Amino acid sequence: MSASVLEIIQWKAQPGVTDAAMVAAMQALLPDLQQLEGFISKTMYHNADHWCELYHWQSEADAQQSNERMAGQASLQALLALVQPDTISIQIMHQV
Structure with a gap:
């Protein structure tokens, strides 16, 4: 079996977004992610208004196609x- 791939996504929250709202939105992704081919797991990190999620995928193609899917x-x-999109x-x- 080939080694897994790590996708690191980082962003900043919009002004006024609470931690609870961001966590709830990120947790709501999980059922949809679990339906995607190659998804292994995700982990969430936070510091002030900076957020990071680590996604493990079976392949780079799975990671790249996940955004489209x-x-x-x-x-x-x-x-x-x-x-904040930028x-x-x-x-x-x-x-x-």
């Missing part, structure tokens, strides 16, 4: 409404 999901749209960064890293 999630694009129409209400759960992702709800999360994106809480995020602060979003995505990195994909390979396990060694």
